[in-house]
Amino acid sequence: MGTLLIRGGRVVDPSQDIDRFEDVLIRDGQIASVGHAGTQPLGKADETIDATGLVVTPGLIDMHVHLREPGREEDETIETGTRAALAGGFTSVACIPNTEPPLDTQAAVEFVHQKAARADTCNVFVVACVSRGREGKELAEIGQLVEAGAVAFSDDGAPVYDAELMRRAFEYCRMFDKPILAHEEVLELSRGGVMHEGLVSLTLGLGGMPAAAEEVLIGRDIALSEVTGGRLHAMHVSTAGGVALIRDAKRRGVRVTAEACPHHFTLTDESLRTFDSNFKMSPPLRTAADVEAIIEGLVDGTIDCIATDHAPHAREKKMLELDRAPFGILGLETAVGLSLTRLVHTGRIGWPRLVAAMSLLPAKILGINRGTLRPGAIADVTLIDPNLSWTVDVNTSRSKSVNSPFHGWTLQGRAVATIVGGRVKYRLS
Amino acid sequence: MGVKLMDANAAAAASERRTPTTGRKVGGTLCPSKGNQPPRNLLVLLNSAAPPATGHRPTNPQRPEAKTRAMTTIALPHDTVPPQWTHRHLLDLERLTADEIRTLLDTATLFKEATEGCRRKLSVLTGTTVVTLFFENSTRTKTSFALAARRLGADVVDFSASSSSLSKGESFIDTAKNLEAMGVDAVVVRHATPGTPHLLAGHLSVGVINAGDGPHEHPTQGLLDIFSIRERLGDLKGITVGLVGDIAHSRTARSNLWGLVKLGAKVILCGPPTLVSDRWRELGVEVSHDLDAIVPRCDVLNLLRIQFERQNTRPFPSVREYAHLYAMTRERLKRAKKDLLILAPGPINRGVEVTAEVADCPQSLILGQVANGLAVRMAVLWLTCGPRANGHVETTRTL
Numbered sequence: 083m084g085t086l087l088i089r090g091g092r093v094v095d096p097s098q099d100i101d102r103f104e105d106v107l108i109r110d111g112q113i114a115s116v117g118h119a120g121t122q123p124l125g126k127a128d129e130t131i132d133a134t135g136l137v138v139t140p141g142l143i144d145m146h147v148h149l150r151e152p153g154r155e156e157d158e159t160i161e162t163g164t165r166a167a168l169a170g171g172f173t174s175v176a177c178i179p180n181t182e183p184p185l186d187t188q189a190a191v192e193f194v195h196q197k198a199a200r201a202d203t204c205n206v207f208v209v210a211c212v213s214r215g216r217e218g219k220e221l222a223e224i225g226q227l228v229e230a231g232a233v234a235f236s237d238d239g240a241p242v243y244d245a246e247l248m249r250r251a252f253e254y255c256r257m258f259d260k261p262i263l264a265h266e267e268v269l270e271l272s273r274g275g276v277m278h279e280g281l282v283s284l285t286l287g288l289g290g291m292p293a294a295a296e297e298v299l300i301g302r303d304i305a306l307s308e309v310t311g312g313r314l315h316a317m318h319v320s321t322a323g324g325v326a327l328i329r330d331a332k333r334r335g336v337r338v339t340a341e342a343c344p345h346h347f348t349l350t351d352e353s354l355r356t357f358d359s360n361f362k363m364s365p366p367l368r369t370a371a372d373v374e375a376i377i378e379g380l381v382d383g384t385i386d387c388i389a390t391d392h393a394p395h396a397r398e399k400k401m402l403e404l405d406r407a408p409f410g411i412l413g414l415e416t417a418v419g420l421s422l423t424r425l426v427h428t429g430r431i432g433w434p435r436l437v438a439a440m441s442l443l444p445a446k447i448l449g450i451n452r453g454t455l456r457p458g459a460i461a462d463v464t465l466i467d468p469n470l471s472w473t474v475d476v477n478t479s480r481s482k483s484v485n486s487p488f489h490g491w492t493l494q495g496r497a498v499a500t501i502v503g504g505r506v507k508y509r510l511s
Numbered sequence: 512m513g514v515k516l517m518d519a520n521a522a523a524a525a526s527e528r529r530t531p532t533t534g535r536k537v538g539g540t541l542c543p544s545k546g547n548q549p550p551r552n553l554l555v556l557l558n559s560a561a562p563p564a565t566g567h568r569p570t571n572p573q574r575p576e577a578k579t580r581a582m583t584t585i586a587l588p589h590d591t592v593p594p595q596w597t598h599r600h601l602l603d604l605e606r607l608t609a610d611e612i613r614t615l616l617d618t619a620t621l622f623k624e625a626t627e628g629c630r631r632k633l634s635v636l637t638g639t640t641v642v643t644l645f646f647e648n649s650t651r652t653k654t655s656f657a658l659a660a661r662r663l664g665a666d667v668v669d670f671s672a673s674s675s676s677l678s679k680g681e682s683f684i685d686t687a688k689n690l691e692a693m694g695v696d697a698v699v700v701r702h703a704t705p706g707t708p709h710l711l712a713g714h715l716s717v718g719v720i721n722a723g724d725g726p727h728e729h730p731t732q733g734l735l736d737i738f739s740i741r742e743r744l745g746d747l748k749g750i751t752v753g754l755v756g757d758i759a760h761s762r763t764a765r766s767n768l769w770g771l772v773k774l775g776a777k778v779i780l781c782g783p784p785t786l787v788s789d790r791w792r793e794l795g796v797e798v799s800h801d802l803d804a805i806v807p808r809c810d811v812l813n814l815l816r817i818q819f820e821r822q823n824t825r826p827f828p829s830v831r832e833y834a835h836l837y838a839m840t841r842e843r844l845k846r847a848k849k850d851l852l853i854l855a856p857g858p859i860n861r862g863v864e865v866t867a868e869v870a871d872c873p874q875s876l877i878l879g880q881v882a883n884g885l886a887v888r889m890a891v892l893w894l895t896c897g898p899r900a901n902g903h904v905e906t907t908r909t910l
Contacts, residue, residue: 274823281793285605287705287726287765357706401684403704405725 084128085109086504091133091465095140096438097454106138108461111504116455131499131506133465139437140455141173141462141502143444144414145234146263146317146341146389149175149206151197152190153182158394158482160194163414164203166392166480168508170414171497173462174205174452175392176444178263179216180238186211186222191230204502205462207233207450212251212262216240221251228258233448234315236263239364239409241299243269245306252312261313261339261447264303266324267365271295276404278351278366286354288404291366293321300324304331307338315447316340318391320365322375329384339447340379341389344420345411345487347376353487359400359407360487363393377430380439387443388436390417394483412486416474418466419493426468427494465499467510472496590635591900592893593618600712600719601891603728604769612770615890616738622893623886626662634664639896642668642695644687645722646702651857651881652722652732656699659888665896668695683707684714691715697896700724718895726760726821729856733766735887736854737774739880740811743852748775753805755781755837756815756864759788760822763856764815768796779805782837785826802837806847813854814839814864830863839865844872852876 086108093104093116100116107114107127144167150158160177167175177194179185185194191208198206210232211222217240224235235255241264242248251262272291277283279290300316304327307314319325319340331338345363350370353361361367379385393410400407421440425431431439441464445453452462474491476484500508596614604612623629641660643653657667670690687698697718700708705727712719723729737747744750752771758764758780771778772795779797780787791798799805806812817833827833839853853865853875861867870877 281790284788284790285765285794287724287728287760287762357709398682401682403683403702403707403710405704 085114085126086461086501086506087127087130088133088138088463088465089130091136091138092433093138093455094433094437095455096434096442097140098456099434100455101434104138106455106463108463108501108504111461113455113457113459113461115457129506131465135467135469136498137433137466137468138455139464139466140441140453140459141500142171142418142440142464142497143174143176143448143450143452144170144172144390144392144417144440145176145387145444145448146343147175147177147392147414148180148394148410149177149194150181150394152193156396156482157399160197160206161201161203162480162482163392163394164198164201164206166412166414167204168500168502169480169497169510170390170416171418171464171466171500172204172414173464173500173502173507174207174445174450175414176207176209176233176448178209178236178238179211180240184211184216185209185232186214186216186227188223188226188230191227191232195231203507204500205452207231207448209234209236209263211235212237212242213247218243218247221247221254224251224254224258224260228260232260233450234261234263236265236317238263238265238317239267241265241267241269245302248303249306249310252306252310252314256310256312259313259449261315262303263315263317264299265317265364266296266299266303266319267291268295268298271298272364274405275366276362277354278368280351280369282351282354286357288354291364293323293368293372296321296365297323297327300327304328304336304338307331308334308336311337314338318343318346318365318389319376319379319385320346320368320372322368322372325375325379325384329379329382332384339386339443340384341387341444342376342380342385343389343391344413344417344424347373347380348420348424349373349487357404358487359402359404360411360485360489362404362407362409363391363411364409377425380425381431381435385439386447387439388417388421389444390414392481393485394481395485396482397484400483400485410485412476412479412481412483414481415479416486416488416491416493418497419472419474419495420488422466422468422495423493461501461504463501464497465501466495467498468495470494470496470498590898592897594900596894599895600708600721601730601895602708602712602719602721604730604733604766604773605728607769607773609773609775612734612737612773615734615887615894616741618890618894619734619738619883619886622889623883626886626889629659629662629882629885629889632662632664635893636660636896637664639663639665639697640668640695641665641697641699641892641896642670642690643722644670644690644698644700646683646700646707647723649701649722651884652701652729653699655881655884656720656722656731656888656892659885660892662885663889663892665696665892684711687711687715691717697892720891720895723762726762726765726818728766728769729762730766731884731888731891732763732856733768733770734891735880735884736763736767736813736856737770738883738887739854739876740852742879742883743876744810746775747771749777750810751777751779751808752811752813753779753781753809754813754815755802755839757786757817757826758782758791758815759786759826760818761815763813767813768794772796779809781805783827783833802839803843803846806843809851810848811852811854812839812847813856814859815856816858816860817863834863838863839869841866841868844869844874850874854880856880 275291283290390413392413708721
């Protein structure tokens with residue numbers, strides 16, 4: 083496979099506390115060495131990438147992606163979704179099992195792995211169902227799903243309603259040290275809602291989804307995690323109250339981790355004044371105070387990582403009336419730009435924290451051997467131009483869908499090369 | 512039939528200006544001036560029905576068997592849309608300025624006078640086609656819009672969603688685009704989802720008029736309520752208006768709220784906390800859960816219908832209990848100011864929001880409201896579809 087040298091970049095690798103100018107040498111798909119800049123003799127590698135002015139990070143990992151296949155190939159396929167991931171700088175994604183049929187059998191997990199192998203793009207890790215058919219009635223065959231390669235368990239938007247079943251799931255998953263990724267929403271409280279319940283929803287006459295719908299279930303799951311010792315990962319935390327609950331639980335030593343989405347630290351419910359269904363997602367865009375709380379959670383580590391909840395929907399589905407349009411927006415290709423623009427360039431977090439949130443910690447939570455540039459590690463590497471100013475254009479998106487509210491936004495910072503297993507899979511032309 | 516312009520120059524000019532997008536000419540012939548040359552911009556009303564000498568108005572002004580034709584001269588300030596009105600659409604009152612709302616109300620007053628209480632016909636929108644696109648049931652609003660459009664000489668096409676290809680799975684945007692392609696000039700839309708008119712305005716180049724979008728806004732209803740109040744009380748500044756009932760699900764409440772607040776009235780929202788959120792206070796309006804406490808302070812009470820059809824869950828234990836706490840009864844009326852005005856956007860649930868005796872009492876404007884609806888809708892149609900002096904149509908689509 084040969085050697086690839088990434089020269090002269092700023093290497094940020096929180097797994098080794100590295101943040102300095104280094105050269106990275108890749109040999110046969112693995113990291114061979116990370117050495118002082120300029121010490122690798124020129125011409126020694128088969129291929130050299132000049133990374134001057136770029137930031138070199140362990141490959142980014144998005145642990146919350148909807149690839150839609152099988153069942154909803156009109157929205158996205160494993161191939162198109164992973165191509166979007168590569169263009170966004172992600173070398174790995176974890177796909178969520180709310181497909182049709184849901185990923186609740188070994189065969190289904192195997193199907194995704196095979197499709198991903200055929201696509202030959204980025205790594206795809208499978209999150210499988212907690213309950214059979216995501217019906218919340220009986221546990222899926224979690225042990226066999228682990229054997230098939232599932233890295234975590236989630237019923238996603240159909241949160242496990244039965245508290246006793248959820249408790250059993252926590253207890254059972256502990257045996258495999260797998261986290262339960264929980265979409266925290268009491269559906270009765272948000273029924274009929276299309277946006278955050280607040281002054282804006284009141285004014286627009288749109289059905290509200292109260293913050294309490296999220297916080298009540300976060301509270302329940304923290305208690306169940308505490309009583310069982312099982313691992314809870316709260317997906318897409320969007321409210322200040324949710325951040326506070328998780329902060330408090332972590333302080334008590336509960337095994338809880340959490341993620342936040344770029345849109346939840348960028349946009350507020352005011353966006354819904356346009357009535358544009360591209361601002362409709364679940365959990366909904368909250369208030370400015372919630373946005374600030376999410377950022378504070380990312381700063382102090384209460385929220386471990388950034389995940390996109392990439393949720394493609396075919397154009398015609400989103401062109402419906404606001405209450406009939408589905409929840410969800412694209413995320414893969416805008417995550418780096420939004421995170422840099424909103425968090426790093428504003429001085430809220432530094433590069434090492436950003437890379438931890440987008441690579442090291444997702445790898446740790448999912449228990450996958452990624453997220454590091456240690457010698458011997460699989461050579462997943464992302465090169466980011468931190469200052470590249472670019473305009474989001476959904477028409478050039480790799481995704482099959484175009485439902486991004488950020489179309490036309492100018493962002494600062496973008497992935498310019500994505501290397502998976504030592505092979506350059508994406509370069510910004 | 513209809514209105515003729517007395518002044519040939521003005522008529523010619525107007526016909527050139529009219530509907531610049533289609534280049535359609537104004538219908539009708541010029542009327543020779545009799546006696547003194549009237550000032551420019553005078554509209555002459557040619558009644559198709561003979562007006563009785565007594566001043567008694569015919570019950571059917573469009574009666575075809577007209578024998579004599581009488582001419583009434585009515586002054587309209589402009590034969591084009593006043594320059595301070597720049598909107599192509601009427602989507603909500605929240606985004607209008609106080610001056611724009613006054614322009615709407617003043618125009619409605621002119622039309623009410625010009626049509627002698629909305630009973631006669633003008634031809635200021637001849638050649639214009641208005642389509643009523645109702646995705647929700649409506650009798651009064653749709654009829655009122657259709658009548659208002661006809662009073663102005665426009666053609667009206669009704670499009671009801673149940674009979675359309677919507678039941679075959681066509682999206683509402685496709686449906687509206689089809690109508691646009693057929694050459695209509697304005698779409699009057701009602702839909703159960705907030706923001707649907709706004710969405711249409713973003714997709715269509717024709718004027719969009721919101722005739723009610725779910726619980727969001729019903730601008731012409733708000734305007735006609737305010738118009739009715741203004742007709743009785745004059746300036747709204749400083750008067751206290753209580754909006755009582757199902758504020759949560761009421762588009763009429765929201766349109767009233769914005770219009771009233773912008774024109775300087777004090778608004779009190781009243782109803783149980785399950786229907787009247789305390790969060791409204793953040794907009795600077797008063798919230799009360801006690802009707803008895805606010806009745807003596809109000810100059811106007813607008814009694815809003817309980818919208819059972821929009822409620823996922825029942826916001827109060829029983830209709831009996833609701834009526835006990837919030838129905839406007841004779842007993843409550845006794846504690847009100849003597850000249851209290853009572854409005855109800857209807858259809859009213861007698862015995863729920865208001866008892867029959869109060870609905871029919873002298874203070875009630877309920878039927879007057881309906882008549883004023885025509886004036887307001889004529890004003891809205893004319894302002895959004897009428898001829899513009901310098902083509903000062905909004906270039907950017909308003910959302």
